[in-house]
Amino acid sequence: MNTAAGGPDAGSIGEHEEPPVPVDRPPIVVAANRLPVMRTEEGWSPSPGGLVRALYPLLRATGGKWIGWTGDTDDAPAPFHVDGVDLVPVPISAAEVELYYEGFSNDGLWPLYHDALRESTYDADQWDAYGAVNQRFADVLAAESPVGALVWIHDYQLQLVPAMLRAQRPDLRIGFFLHIPFPPHELFSRLPWRNEVIEGLLGCDLVGFQRPMGAMNFVASAQQLLDVEAERSDDERTAVIDVDGRRVHVGPFPISIDVAEVEEMAAGRATRQRASQIRARLGDPEVILLGVDRLDYTKGIGLRLRAFGRLLEQGLLDPERHVMVQVATPTREAIEHYQDERHEIERLVGSINGRFSRLGLPVVHYIYRTIPFEELIPLYRAGDVLLVTPFRDGMNLVAKEYAAAHIDGDGVEVLSEFAGAADELTDAVLVNPHDEQALEAAIVTAVEMHRHERRERMAGLRAQISKFDLHGWADRFLDALADL
Numbered sequence: 462m463n464t465a466a467g468g469p470d471a472g473s474i475g476e477h478e479e480p481p482v483p484v485d486r487p488p489i490v491v492a493a494n495r496l497p498v499m500r501t502e503e504g505w506s507p508s509p510g511g512l513v514r515a516l517y518p519l520l521r522a523t524g525g526k527w528i529g530w531t532g533d534t535d536d537a538p539a540p541f542h543v544d545g546v547d548l549v550p551v552p553i554s555a556a557e558v559e560l561y562y563e564g565f566s567n568d569g570l571w572p573l574y575h576d577a578l579r580e581s582t583y584d585a586d587q588w589d590a591y592g593a594v595n596q597r598f599a600d601v602l603a604a605e606s607p608v609g610a611l612v613w614i615h616d617y618q619l620q621l622v623p624a625m626l627r628a629q630r631p632d633l634r635i636g637f638f639l640h641i642p643f644p645p646h647e648l649f650s651r652l653p654w655r656n657e658v659i660e661g662l663l664g665c666d667l668v669g670f671q672r673p674m675g676a677m678n679f680v681a682s683a684q685q686l687l688d689v690e691a692e693r694s695d696d697e698r699t700a701v702i703d704v705d706g707r708r709v710h711v712g713p714f715p716i717s718i719d720v721a722e723v724e725e726m727a728a729g730r731a732t733r734q735r736a737s738q739i740r741a742r743l744g745d746p747e748v749i750l751l752g753v754d755r756l757d758y759t760k761g762i763g764l765r766l767r768a769f770g771r772l773l774e775q776g777l778l779d780p781e782r783h784v785m786v787q788v789a790t791p792t793r794e795a796i797e798h799y800q801d802e803r804h805e806i807e808r809l810v811g812s813i814n815g816r817f818s819r820l821g822l823p824v825v826h827y828i829y830r831t832i833p834f835e836e837l838i839p840l841y842r843a844g845d846v847l848l849v850t851p852f853r854d855g856m857n858l859v860a861k862e863y864a865a866a867h868i869d870g871d872g873v874e875v876l877s878e879f880a881g882a883a884d885e886l887t888d889a890v891l892v893n894p895h896d897e898q899a900l901e902a903a904i905v906t907a908v909e910m911h912r913h914e915r916r917e918r919m920a921g922l923r924a925q926i927s928k929f930d931l932h933g934w935a936d937r938f939l940d941a942l943a944d945l
């Protein structure tokens with residue numbers, strides 16, 4: 462590892478330090494709101510969320526540049542290198558964190574793009590800050606991208622960057638991938654700056670979404686708002702939009718995980734031992750139900766806790782045989798919707814434990830912390846039933862990581878139909894989490910499932926993720942971009 466002054470210590474964001482693999486492609490430059498590492502009071506640590514988890518191993522393997530924010534205000538150390546990746550920090554001021562990040566991105570776009578699950582704030586000052594930060598990213602990209610590079614911009618925080626970058630660097634091939642859902646036009650059209658967002662994205666050569674539905678929602682909004690011509694494929698999964706004589710390609714590119722990496726970690730003796738220890742510590746229950754999420758109101762953590770509580774109350778689950786573990790990563794803590802969600806979850810945990818725990822043996826184990834990936838893997842292995850119950854989720858990588866970690870071929874997933882992962886993971890117990898009874902029934906089905914069926918379903922899940930893993934995802938996107 463090679464780190465410049467101001468950069469993190471060796472090994473802080475990854476177990477593996479493979480040298481960059483030379484690939485026959487133009488240089489890659491990634492831009493995302495966050496760098497893969499963030500500055501905290503304790504020093505540098507891995508950034509949260511599925512985006513970093515997916516992209517970082519990829520860039521580590523291919524080499525390239527990553528442009529993003531350190532997570533601290535007014536902080537822009539000199540570019541530094543980690544594991545063969547050049548990290549280029551973009552400064553964001555305290556006022557911009559409030560307006561661009563907490564405000565427009567996470568209190569405006571985030572709820573709107575997730576089925577308007579919470580009221581969005583639409584504020585002109587926030588919009589101005591979003592524009593200013595997007596322009597800064599575009600300027601850094603314009604300065605840092607080698608001639609003819611593939612520039613890959615990520616997620617809803619940076620939707621204006623493609624057009625801003627194209628205005629400065631028409632030589633680049635510009636791709637954008639949205640990690641979260643793109644809403645139907647009826648919802649999207651609430652956004653006061655809807656035309657500007659679509660125009661920003663149309664600066665791309667290729668725009669990728671998690672699901673075909675997201676891709677088609679985007680095409681429909683572009684047509685309705687900007688009156689552009691679009692040619693859809695017969696299967697209505699992809700389209701080409703004409704913009705000022707340029708062709709913008711649109712399609713689904715469902716993201717995945719590094720299956721081999723997770724399997725390798727899961728196979729170690731230390732992982733097996735740690736999984737047994739976890740089970741013993743929980744009082745050797747018959748079934749461990751597990752939830753692993755950022756503490757986000759989209760994830761349906763409260764729904765699953767309530768369902769668990771009702772099942773205990775009805776005697777369909779037994780506190781001496783069934784325990785639940787919920788690990789929740791702190792996230793966006795300055796935003797009121799997140800504070801409310803945390804209070805509600807902690808109230809539920811307290812109330813269920815107050816009613817059903819025994820001395821020294823809580824029935825819900827709740828951890829409000831980010832835990833290192835190497836500790837998450839034994840937890841996945843110890844979990845007999847994974848509960849993934851979002852109201853809406855772009856993909857949900859946890860659902861894929863759990864299957865990859867179950868090299869023992871056992872384990873069941875209860876999975877919301879509203880997670881992108883449900884398109885592929887059809888061997889999970891799929892459920893509409895809005896339906897209380899259906900959710901309870903799905904949990905009981907998973908808990909009581911016969912070993913033979915569990916193994917058959919897990920084999921299906923594992924075959925699916927092996928077929929479409931992270932490297933396949935990136936190759937598909939980057940090859941499509943390079944071929945344009």
Ligand code: ADP
Pocket residue numbers: 509510511512514753754755788789790830831832833834837856857858859860862
């Ligand atoms: P999102 O991107 O919305 O956070 P995903 O499920 O796609 O949701 O990705 C979450 C990522 O964060 C996964 O890679 C998962 O391993 C990781 N993660 C989730 N919760 C925790 C936690 N408490 N500690 C450590 N990592 C976590």
Ligand code: F6P
Pocket residue numbers: 494495509510511512513616617640641792793855
């Ligand atoms: O894709 C979901 C996402 O919002 C990513 O953009 C982000 O990296 C992750 O979740 C974590 O959120 P945040 O960067 O706001 O902490």
